[in-house]
Amino acid sequence: MITKRTLIYSIILLCSASNNVDSWRFRGNKRSPVVLVPGDGGSQVEAKLNKSSVVHYLCEKTSTEYFNIWLNLELLVPIIIDCFIDNMKLTYDNTTRTTSNTPGVDINIPGWGDPFMVEWLDPSKASPGGYFKDVGNMLVSDLGYVRNLSLRGAPYDFRKAPNENGEYFKKLKTLIEETYLMNDKQPVTLIAHSMGGPMCLLFLQRQNQKWKNMYINSLITLGAVWGGSVKALKVFAIGDDLGAYLLRESILRNQQITSPSLGWLIPSSLFWKNSEVLVQTQTTNYTLNNLQQFFLDINVPNGWEFRKDTEVYQKDFTAPGVEVHCLHGANVDTVERLFYKAGATLDSHPQLINGDGDGTVNARSLEGCQHWQGKQNAKIYHQVFPHVDHMQILSNQSVLNYIKTVLTF
Numbered sequence: 001m002i003t004k005r006t007l008i009y010s011i012i013l014l015c016s017a018s019n020n021v022d023s024w025r026f027r028g029n030k031r032s033p034v035v036l037v038p039g040d041g042g043s044q045v046e047a048k049l050n051k052s053s054v055v056h057y058l059c060e061k062t063s064t065e066y067f068n069i070w071l072n073l074e075l076l077v078p079i080i081i082d083c084f085i086d087n088m089k090l091t092y093d094n095t096t097r098t099t100s101n102t103p104g105v106d107i108n109i110p111g112w113g114d115p116f117m118v119e120w121l122d123p124s125k126a127s128p129g130g131y132f133k134d135v136g137n138m139l140v141s142d143l144g145y146v147r148n149l150s151l152r153g154a155p156y157d158f159r160k161a162p163n164e165n166g167e168y169f170k171k172l173k174t175l176i177e178e179t180y181l182m183n184d185k186q187p188v189t190l191i192a193h194s195m196g197g198p199m200c201l202l203f204l205q206r207q208n209q210k211w212k213n214m215y216i217n218s219l220i221t222l223g224a225v226w227g228g229s230v231k232a233l234k235v236f237a238i239g240d241d242l243g244a245y246l247l248r249e250s251i252l253r254n255q256q257i258t259s260p261s262l263g264w265l266i267p268s269s270l271f272w273k274n275s276e277v278l279v280q281t282q283t284t285n286y287t288l289n290n291l292q293q294f295f296l297d298i299n300v301p302n303g304w305e306f307r308k309d310t311e312v313y314q315k316d317f318t319a320p321g322v323e324v325h326c327l328h329g330a331n332v333d334t335v336e337r338l339f340y341k342a343g344a345t346l347d348s349h350p351q352l353i354n355g356d357g358d359g360t361v362n363a364r365s366l367e368g369c370q371h372w373q374g375k376q377n378a379k380i381y382h383q384v385f386p387h388v389d390h391m392q393i394l395s396n397q398s399v400l401n402y403i404k405t406v407l408t409f
């Protein structure tokens with residue numbers, strides 16, 4: 001059977017060593033309150049149904065209440081997974097350039113501000129269904145943080161890219177200001193994982209320096225996807241089994257390829273040369289130069305539209321203007337190129353040629369924060385954790401100790 005541990009392990013697609021935090025500012029007797037910003041797949045999601053048609057007679061057409069759809073393992077078993085995909089997928093309109101849910105499906109991201117929604121993806125708290133839980137537990141038990149007061153969560157609809165998450169950035173600003181006031185005007189620390197890193201970057205780029213100086217203590221990123229990842233192309237091409245080998249990646253792909261956020265996570269032209277081969281077949285080498293052709297050839301033309309809608313965010317890599325602690329793993333095999341054997345078509349399974357990274361994000365993207373050295377007044381601290389993968393970084397003791405040091409004086 002699929003265990004929750006294997007499943008949860010890699011569901012998230014989709015911040016040179018300096019351990020010196022001595023310069024940490026003394027802020028009286030108070031700790032900086034924390035807001036947790038999750039990555040792709042890192043928020044609980046609930047659905048309410050009133051559908052006129054379903055993809056299988058076993059699928060529910062209606063529900064009287066919202067029910068947890070992500071993450072709920074019971075929905076990922078054969079046949080029922082088809083219901084899940086129909087309820088969770090987005091439909092893209094290439095004229096309005098926006099997405100919508102399947103007719104009759106109402107999707108809600110519950111619990112704004114509540115850290116529980118990002119500490120646990122599975123609300124039943126079945127043990128390996130945790131996400132930010134070890135960070136949360138460490139802050140509460142070791143440092144005396146209080147949930148909903150000095151520890152908050154900022155969940156969002158991770159299927160959508162920033163162009164459709166405008167409201168989120170406004171709500172995040174209010175949440176930070178409110179948390180600052182609730183904690184005797186202590187500036188807030190943002191702790192972000194994976195896609196949460198670039199979400200925070202975009203948010204901070206949109207605030208003026210005066211606001212940042214007042215409200216933000218620092219940004220701690222864990223495995224941030226600063227410049228995209230080849231893994232995103234792999235998911236577009238063949239899907240992802242979420243680390244559970246009994247799940248069929250080709251089935252999950254039907255939902256995964258409808259998420260504009262996946263298009264945002266494609267390798268950035270600031271980090272990859274236009275001529276670098278990302279996908280190789282006998283007849284064609286796909287690079288950033290002919291990426292549109294790749295999406296046409298794998299029959300996911302919307303992937304290219306998602307790219308066009310989100311490239312503007314990748315291209316602005318202006319420093320965030322706050323103190324950054326950029327933590328990430330390394331020395332874990334990470335797909336760098338998809339290689340199709342001679343004669344193999346794009347619908348077969350390619351060989352994944354690996355390079356360095358954290359198993360999900362390529363090293364150059366993880367290290368992206370280094371580009372801000374000297375580009376802002378506040379310091380950029382960079383710390384690599386060898387052999388810690390993209391999900392382990394949320395629970396590795398050395399990482400937790402680092403966070404603890406940053407938040408302690």
Ligand SMILES: *[C@@H]1O[C@H](CO)[C@@H](O)[C@H](O)[C@H]1NC(C)=O
Pocket residue numbers: 050052
């Ligand atoms: C469900 O949808 C139908 C139309 O498709 C509508 O008439 C009905 O009021 C809806 N029910 C609820 C509870 O929203």
Ligand SMILES: *[C@@H]1O[C@H](CO)[C@@H](O)[C@H](O)[C@H]1NC(C)=O
Pocket residue numbers: 094095301
């Ligand atoms: C929008 O999508 C439709 C259907 O896939 C396609 O025929 C059309 O060319 C697309 N239009 C644009 C402007 O991309």
Ligand SMILES: *[C@@H]1O[C@H](CO)[C@@H](O)[C@H](O)[C@H]1NC(C)=O
Pocket residue numbers: 114147148
């Ligand atoms: C946090 O607030 C939410 C919403 O009010 C509540 O349901 C939850 O129980 C609170 N959590 C704690 C630990 O008090």
Ligand SMILES: *[C@@H]1O[C@H](CO)[C@@H](O)[C@H](O)[C@H]1NC(C)=O
Pocket residue numbers: 277280281282283284285
């Ligand atoms: C693709 O690129 C590789 C080098 O990375 C080269 O050996 C190969 O001949 C190229 N194939 C085509 C079809 O251009």
Ligand SMILES: *[C@@H]1O[C@H](CO)[C@@H](O)[C@H](O)[C@H]1NC(C)=O
Pocket residue numbers: 384385386387388392396397398399
């Ligand atoms: C945590 O990370 C450190 C530093 O990379 C590593 O040495 C250690 O083995 C990791 N711990 C576990 C339990 O993986």
